[in-house]
Amino acid sequence: MSDCIFCRIIAGQIPASMVYQDEHVVAFKDIHPKASVHVLVVPRKHIATLADAEAVDQSLLGHMMLALPKVAQSQGLDTGFRTVLNTGHGGGQEVFHMHFHVLGGKALPFTV
Template sequence: MSDCIFCKILAGQIPSSKVYEDDELLAFHDIHPFARVHFLIIPKQHIATLADCSSGHEGLLGRMLLLAPRLAKKQGLDAGFKTLINTGRGGGQEVFHIHVHVFGGGDPVKRS
């Protein structure tokens, strides 16, 4: 979608700090982190919300969730981490391209 910020990141129109990429998924650091480590996992296929998924998306959703602990460990979150999927405006979703937040490791580092 032309107005989707995550689609623009996928197209290389907006830079990101990549954590991981394969044929279906991209993971990158959140620009407004909740914690010391905070990255997002997004599908390359534009799906607006979790509520828009169907049984045909089971494999993709499973791959997103299974990727989270692998990347969390590589980012130093050996003691644990949180995941979050905001769904719809009422659920706090701001970017309407499904994404999984993965975060942990204490308060974010203050950047000047």
């Protein structure tokens, strides 16, 4: 999608601090970090929200879940990390290209 900022990052049209890439996902540092480590893990395929994922996306979603620990480890988060997936306006999603937040580093302010 030409108007999606994450699609443009994936296409190399907008620079980002990439920390991980494979054939299905990319991961880059958040430009407005909420923790000392804050990385976004984004599928190369545009899926607006988790609610928009379909059965055909099952393998991709599983791949993303397995990529999260790799991304965390690449950022030195050896003692643990938090993952967040906001879905829709009511869930706090701001960019409508599904993405996981990987957060860690200094003690996070709260647990859920």
